[in-house]
Amino acid sequence: MKALVETASRKTERAFLIGVELKSRSAWDVRDSLDELAELASTAGAAVIGDGTQKLESLHPGTYIGGGKAAEFALYCKEQAVDTVIFDDELSGAQGRNLEKIFDCKLIDRTALILEIFAQRARTREGKLQVELAQLEYIRPRLTRYWTHLSRQRGSTGSIGGEGESQLESDRRKTSERILKIKEELDLVRKQRATQRSGRQRHQWPLASIVGYTNAGKSTLLNSLTGADALAEDKLFATLDPTTRRLRLPTNQNVLLSDTVGFIRKLPHGLVEAFKATLEEVVEAELLVHVVDASHPHADQQIQAVNQVLGEIGAADKPTLMVFNKVDREAGAAMAERLAAQFTKSVCISAKTGAGFPELMAELGVMLRPIRDFVALEVPHDAPQVIARLHAVGQVVDRDYSGERARFRVRLPPHLRSEFLQFIVAEAA
Secondary structure (H helix, E strand, O other), X not given: OOOOOOOOOOOOOEEEEEEEEEOOOOHHHHHHHHHHHHHHHHHHOOEEEEEEEEEXXXXXXXXXXXXXXXXXXXXXXHHOOOOEEEEOOXXXXXXXXXXXXXXXXXXXXXXXXHHHHHHHHOOOHHHHHHHHHHHHHHHHHHHHHHOOOOOEOOOOOOOOOOOOOXXXXXXXXXXXXXXXXXXXXXXXXXXXXHHXXXXXXXXXXXXXXXXXXXXXXXXXXXXXXXXXXXXXXXXXXXXXXXEEEEEEOOOOOEEEEEEOOOEOOOOOHHHHHHOHHHHHHHHHOOEEEEEEEOOOOOHHHHHHHHHHXXXXXXXXXXXXXXXXXXXXXXXXHHHHHHHHOOOOOEEEOOOOOOOOHHHHHHHHXXXXXXXXXXXXXXXXXXXXXXXXXXXXHOEEEEEEXXXXXXXXXXXXXXXXXXXXXXXXXXXXX
């Protein structure tokens, strides 16, 4: 697939968007989907010069839209010097071939556009492998679109040995071999992540994964809470590679907070499959922090889209804290309150200003609270290192420094009880 953005010295591609209004989809739903497609195109670097829709009973098997409407749009695109036509749904190989003949310009669908953005944004070796895998899985059944001649390779001795395999057959074989190689490399990534998780488990630190619709403010929240430097931009899919940072809660416990790739409606299934190595952080998490852009007019639909993807990866039943973000915006405050009333576990915040953070941290402390021993201790005043350690790893509920020994009531992680065993005098009430 060619990039939408060529180079800085060449002009920005002009894009025209096409969607279909089926009986099962309302007009506003199609409009919202096309608006999102325009955001995706802009994120990829294209200039959207217009869009068009057609009402249909069902998608045309050969051309997605009707042949007459396709010819009408093709004429408009030629008059407007359109470089790229983008369809709002995934096209079959046959539909793509037929439409390219009609439009006579570059033509991609929503899936190819999302893959292009992911390819532009991937930074780590793992991210690049996952994007390449998704691209190859997408291209493999459509290889005939990329060849106008399917000549056969002849044997090295001329007429002896038959015609050999066609260029298409050769490309399919090479594509399949590359897919197999990438999957092997991603298996190694999964093993490395399993080793990292084992290391975390030795610290007894719970993991919370931030999930949500793309551009909901997940990276901004991670940065604000932990001081991380994850890229946070007002763009779709600003970050792809996961970032995990330690967060200390008011209960004096450490938790790991992980930012994951954003979800979107019509997220290609192949992309979900390719990113399973990354999304395992979501599956393994003790808690999901579902960040919602409360200022978005269709926040309800975005919540449903995220829940659908969580179901695909087997994380639908995870304990979830709903976090309604962007209450600093006028449109977000009222919507956040309405949405929060629908969920038992929810908070309203602004990741940008920090509003609502005390409530968020308190709720995280409650939902991630591990089983702890509530004990009473007496520590000599000449053992300040023990007192300091107690404050560092335990939740000190009560303290009294009068008398010959300092007295504490503390919630301690069970695996650290033995460290303070000589100072424990009773189980606290």
